[in-house]
Amino acid sequence: MEIEFKPIGFVQTDVATVPRHWSISDVEGMIVIDKIYTDGLKYIKIGENIIVIFHFHQSKEFDLHHLIQKPPHRNEKLGVFSSCSPVRPNPIGMSVLEVSGIEGNVIHVKGLDMVDGTPILDIKPMAGLKRDSA
Amino acid sequence: MEIEFKPIGFVQTDVATVPRHWSISDVEGMIVIDKIYTDGLKYIKIGENIIVIFHFHQSKEFDLHHLIQKPPHRNEKLGVFSSCSPVRPNPIGMSVLEVSGIEGNVIHVKGLDMVDGTPILDIKPMAGLKRDSA
Numbered sequence: 001m002e003i004e005f006k007p008i009g010f011v012q013t014d015v016a017t018v019p020r021h022w023s024i025s026d027v028e029g030m031i032v033i034d035k036i037y038t039d040g041l042k043y044i045k046i047g048e049n050i051i052v053i054f055h056f057h058q059s060k061e062f063d064l065h066h067l068i069q070k071p072p073h074r075n076e077k078l079g080v081f082s083s084c085s086p087v088r089p090n091p092i093g094m095s096v097l098e099v100s101g102i103e104g105n106v107i108h109v110k111g112l113d114m115v116d117g118t119p120i121l122d123i124k125p126m127a128g129l130k131r132d133s134a
Numbered sequence: 135m136e137i138e139f140k141p142i143g144f145v146q147t148d149v150a151t152v153p154r155h156w157s158i159s160d161v162e163g164m165i166v167i168d169k170i171y172t173d174g175l176k177y178i179k180i181g182e183n184i185i186v187i188f189h190f191h192q193s194k195e196f197d198l199h200h201l202i203q204k205p206p207h208r209n210e211k212l213g214v215f216s217s218c219s220p221v222r223p224n225p226i227g228m229s230v231l232e233v234s235g236i237e238g239n240v241i242h243v244k245g246l247d248m249v250d251g252t253p254i255l256d257i258k259p260m261a262g263l264k265r266d267s268a
Contacts, residue, residue: 003189003253005137005224023262037223039201043216050215053187053226055137067173081184081257082177089171090139092187092256094228096263119137122226123215128157129230130266 007055007119009033009105011112018113020073021084022095023131027112031097031120038105044123046099049131050107053122054093054114059086092121096131141189141253143167143239145246152247154207155218156229157265161246165231165254172239178257180233183265184241187256188227188248193220226255230265 013029031052033041044050062080066087070077080088093114101108107123147163165186167175178184196214200221204211214222227248235242241257 001141001253003139003141003255005139005226007135007137008223021262036198037201037215039198040214040223042202043211043213051228053224053228057137064170064173067171068176077177079177080174081171082259084258084261088256089142089174090187090255092139092226094185094187094258119135121137121224122222124218124228125216126266127218128155128266129263132260132262132264 005121007121008037009120011114011116011118011120013112013116015112018115020113022097022111022113025111025113028100028108028110029112031107031109033105033107035105041102041105041107044099044102044107046101048099049096049126050099051124051126052095052097052120053124054095055119055121056086056091056093057119058115059091062087062089139255141255142171143254145248145250145252145254147246147250149246152249154247156231156245156247159245159247162234162242162244163246165241165243167239167241169239175236175239175241178233178236178241180235182233183230183260184233185258185260186229186231186254187258188229189253189255190220190225190227191253192249193225196221196223
């Protein structure tokens, strides 16, 4: 049973090295959405946080040795489903980005932890969630 | 450019009708993960919230008329990327569930808004997010 998705757009940024997690990033860039979907962006507001679902397109292939991993910034092991590692059974990423502008099919964002060219799969509202700034 | 994923597991619940959103659900059920991934669940704790990424496998096919939708419980139109509608370019869902127990490859959860048999694509920690209980 395979499930197929197509990118709805791609990340564009000049920054070559991005932080490991959106919660510690102030990298700016753009999410350029396929023009056929422009109307779907109409109600996104400047200053809002959006949830961006993407494809970890550059991560190495997952094998069962990756079920337990030690995150680079932590001194403990974690199960892959308790970690944000890009090496996972389905290489799906999720980031929370701040919208700094919208121009047609382009969303200007702050907080990138994805590299230039990352394929975007979906954008969702924060409904029911907020940043944990603790 | 197509991206292929395989389910890592499936939702199991006896409840026939689920609420429209996890934030207003107290439906209980299980997430049954493929046994090969059991070790990846090792560090998930009872009482914790987890982010569950899934496939809206029963939603109707998206067409461009769905770029603007009126959610059933709201009196306004929204762009698909500002809404939680299951009818979206890539039918990917995201729910936040409370872990009420773990037994091997089975996670007992509360807060389901997915139907029995929903294919699960990924489980992630809440890193940087919390429930907005306002």
